[in-house]
């Protein structure tokens with residue numbers, strides 16, 4: 001394999017450059033720490049974008065992968081049964097509102113499937129005008145074309161127009177706006193109970209209740225995108241559990257297998273009844289390796305003491321961030337281990353300074369630093385983070 005210097009060069013020369021990257025190469029990881037090719041250490045507050053919820057080097061994941069690989073079967077397609085896929089479906093149904101599950105390979109793909117499910121339900125209503133989809137400001141639902149159509153960011157959409165038609169964008173957390181957008185021609189309403197990429201914005205209970213009621217009134221399917229906020233991140237297994245509302249469909253992905261690619265569409269029986277053989281499919285989705293790992297991850301994360309740990313360290317993180325006395329901080333917001341710190345200036349220099357101070361940090365929008373660490377993070381890591389952030393913010397303010 002390439003040495004690390006050649007690897008940076010080869011990426012620059014041969015890969016399509018849709019990402020801007022720092023110039024180190026990740027070599028290995030353990031617990032909360034990533035090590036680069038130069039022997040530098042970074043405490044990871046990004047977790048591969050809220051994916052690596054068990055951190056690095058988790059023994060149970062290695063065992064689960066080895067168990068399935070040792071059978072000789074790493075792929076079957078969805079033409080056949082496997083124990084691993086059935087087990088994960090059962091586990092997810094037992095641990096959520098859902099009656100049924102359909103697997104995908106990524107978050108965007110889970111949202112695409114959820115949209116198809118909702119359109120299928122609307123189709124069966126016999127109302128040919130029932131094709132609308134409502135999304136909200138600052139939402140992020142993925143990069144494929146339909147998911148991008150629901151991600152109302154001009155910069156992301158403009159070069160790729162036309163988007164999917166019949167999409168209406170409401171204002172997040174505005175009941176008035178939801179009322180104006182949702183009507184009898186609405187097939188689906190999609191929202192993140194806590195917006196991730198859009199800046200860590202928490203949906204209010206009143207807003208969610210109003211949206212739920214409007215969906216019921218107009219027979220629209222309510223989809224919660226828990227791809228970032230689900231799977232323990234907020235201190236309960238699912239974010240909706242801390243709201244007064246249950247969706248009809250929930251999409252899950254990022255941390256579901258704690259690092260292997262998987263997504264899932266969880267839905268009620270009332271939705272699933274409308275989906276028939278041939279309506280949807282995937283060659284790779286729900287394969288035996290990834291579903292066996294995901295089942296281990298769901299069982300680990302749903303343990304009450306694991307979730308308590310998330311809630312406790314999350315509350316400590318928010319409290320310590322709120323205590324930082326810097327004129328650059330506008331607001332700290334979020335739930336559990338999904339916390340945003342909005343600054344009055346762009347955060348890119350702070351993220352760069354993080355690399356120099358042994359921290360992996362990520363933005364959400366241009367002015368918010370987003371803290372979405374592995375869920376195994378300890379209070380001592382929070383203390384280290386806060387100490388380093390204080391000096392980074394001071395250097396930015398000079």
Ligand SMILES: *Cc1c(COP(=O)(O)O)cnc(C)c1O
Pocket residue numbers: 106107108109111140141142143192196197225226227228229253254
């Ligand atoms: C990341 C993300 C997606 C897209 O997931 P991919 O796996 O990147 O396709 C969709 N919705 C939310 C809320 C996300 O955070």
